[in-house]
Amino acid sequence: MSHTPGRRARLALTAAAAVSLALLVPGSAGAVTGAPTVPTDLHNNHRACSTDPNAPMFVPNGIDLDGITHHTDPSVTRVTAQFRYWPVADPTQVTTVDRPYAISGNRASISLSSLADGTAYAWQMRTVDPANGAGSDWTASCYLAVDSTPPSAAPTVTTPGYPDQQWYPGGAPIELRMDPNGVTDVAGYQYGWNGGFTKSTTTAGLGAAATVYLTPPAGFNSGPVQLMVRSLDRAGNASPITNHLIFVLSTSPTVTPLTTPQFGQPVTLKLTPDAGTLAKSPIVSYTVHNARTYQDTVVPAGPDGTAETTLLLKDPNGEQLDITSTSANGWISSKANWSARVDTTPTITSTDYPEFQPAGGVGVAGTFHLAPKVDGSLIASYTYSFGWNTDQTVPAGPNGEADFTYTPTDSGWTDMEVWATTKDGIRLTSSYYTFVVN
Structure with missing residues (x-):
C-alpha cells in the first residue's frame, strides 16, 4: 500500500501534537507506574x-x-x-x-x-x-x-487580694478569678496587662469559672495597672472585654552608693529590698538594666535579701540604671532608678585673656591653661577650637593638665570650645570659654 506525501505530513503533525500534550500533563513525562x-x-x-x-x-x-x-x-x-x-x-x-x-x-x-x-x-x-x-x-x-456567635456577655472579674480600684501593697501574686457571667458555652479565657492578651487558660468544663495567679508585667511601677479579660467559646470567638483596675503600692528596692561616684572609677551600689515585699517572700535576685547600653545584669541576693553590685563610671553623658528585685514567689518589683552624672568638662583659665573681659589685642599672644575635673591620670589630650573652626590638639601632662598659646587675628568677642580625650579614647564633655580681644 502506498501513502501520499500529504498524508505522511498530517501523521507527523499529529504525533508531534500528541508529544506536546503529554509534556503539558503533570506526571506524564514517563509511564506512571504507581497510584x-x-x-x-x-x-x-x-x-x-x-x-x-x-x-x-x-x-x-x-x-x-x-x-x-x-x-x-x-x-x-x-x-x-x-x-x-x-x-x-x-x-x-x-x-x-x-x-x-x-x-x-x-x-x-x-x-x-x-x-x-x-x-x-x-x-x-x-x-x-x-x-x-x-x-x-x-x-x-x-x-x-x-459557631460564629461570640459569647454575649463580658466575663466577671475579681481579684480578692487586690480590691478593684483600691491601693494595696504588692509583693504577692495576684489571684485573678474569671466567671462566665451566665454564658453557657465559655471554654476559656484570655487576659493580659495594659492593652494586650498575652496569656490564656481553659476551663474545667463549659460555662465554668477559672482562677489563675499572676504578677504585674516586668517594669511595672506603682500606680494603677489595668487587667484586660475576655472569654472564649469552643470556636475561639471572643466576648466583650472586661477592664479591671488594680492600684499597687511601690515595691521598688532602695539603691545606695557606698562610694562617691567619680568618672573612670568603680562605684559600689548596695541594693536593699522593699520591706513589705521581703516580708511576703524571700528576695532571690536583682536585675540591673543599664539604660545607656541596654544590657541587663542579674545580681544574686544574700540571705537577708540585700546585694551589692559595682559599676565602672565611663560614660561622659552619665550613667542611668533601672533596678528591680525578683522574689521567690515570682514577683518582680517596681523599678528603682539610679543615675550619676559626673562633670567631665575641663577647666579653662587665662591671665592674658580672662573670661568675658576685654584684654590683649590683635597680634598679642595669650596663654590658656586646661585642667581636668576628673582624675588627671586618665587624660591623654585636649582638643580646642576658636569660633568652631579648625580643631587643634595638645597633649596632657602627667597630672592631666596642659597649656597652649593663641594669638588673636581679630578684635571682639571670641568663643572657644575645649574637650578632653581619655587614654581609652573616650571624648569627654566640652567646655566653652568666651573672651574679648581689644
Whole structure:
C-alpha cells in the first residue's frame, strides 16, 4: 500500500501534537507506574480534625481544611487534592472542591467561608492523579460544628487580694478569678496587662469559672495597672472585654552608693529590698538594666535579701540604671532608678585673656591653661577650637593638665570650645570659654 506525501505530513503533525500534550500533563513525562494514595494528617484551621461525630471540632465560619497528599510514584510531583463536605443532618447535600497543582507529599488546603452557623458538617479528602483521573480512597470523615456567635456577655472579674480600684501593697501574686457571667458555652479565657492578651487558660468544663495567679508585667511601677479579660467559646470567638483596675503600692528596692561616684572609677551600689515585699517572700535576685547600653545584669541576693553590685563610671553623658528585685514567689518589683552624672568638662583659665573681659589685642599672644575635673591620670589630650573652626590638639601632662598659646587675628568677642580625650579614647564633655580681644 502506498501513502501520499500529504498524508505522511498530517501523521507527523499529529504525533508531534500528541508529544506536546503529554509534556503539558503533570506526571506524564514517563509511564506512571504507581497510584495516588489516601491523604494523611488532616487539619481544621491548623488543628488536628476530629473523627468522632459525637465530638465535632467547633470552628468559626471561615475555615481552612488541609491534609497531606501522596502518590506511590516518586516521579509524580503534581496531584489534585479533592475535598468534599456535607451537613451531617443531610448527607445528600455534598459539595466537592478541587485543589489542583498540589505537591505530592506536601500539605494542600482549601478555605470555606459560606458554612451555616450552628450547623455540623462532615468532610473528607482524597488524592487524584491529574494524568489519568485515578483517585485514592476517601479519608475517614472529619467532623466540625460551625459557631460564629461570640459569647454575649463580658466575663466577671475579681481579684480578692487586690480590691478593684483600691491601693494595696504588692509583693504577692495576684489571684485573678474569671466567671462566665451566665454564658453557657465559655471554654476559656484570655487576659493580659495594659492593652494586650498575652496569656490564656481553659476551663474545667463549659460555662465554668477559672482562677489563675499572676504578677504585674516586668517594669511595672506603682500606680494603677489595668487587667484586660475576655472569654472564649469552643470556636475561639471572643466576648466583650472586661477592664479591671488594680492600684499597687511601690515595691521598688532602695539603691545606695557606698562610694562617691567619680568618672573612670568603680562605684559600689548596695541594693536593699522593699520591706513589705521581703516580708511576703524571700528576695532571690536583682536585675540591673543599664539604660545607656541596654544590657541587663542579674545580681544574686544574700540571705537577708540585700546585694551589692559595682559599676565602672565611663560614660561622659552619665550613667542611668533601672533596678528591680525578683522574689521567690515570682514577683518582680517596681523599678528603682539610679543615675550619676559626673562633670567631665575641663577647666579653662587665662591671665592674658580672662573670661568675658576685654584684654590683649590683635597680634598679642595669650596663654590658656586646661585642667581636668576628673582624675588627671586618665587624660591623654585636649582638643580646642576658636569660633568652631579648625580643631587643634595638645597633649596632657602627667597630672592631666596642659597649656597652649593663641594669638588673636581679630578684635571682639571670641568663643572657644575645649574637650578632653581619655587614654581609652573616650571624648569627654566640652567646655566653652568666651573672651574679648581689644
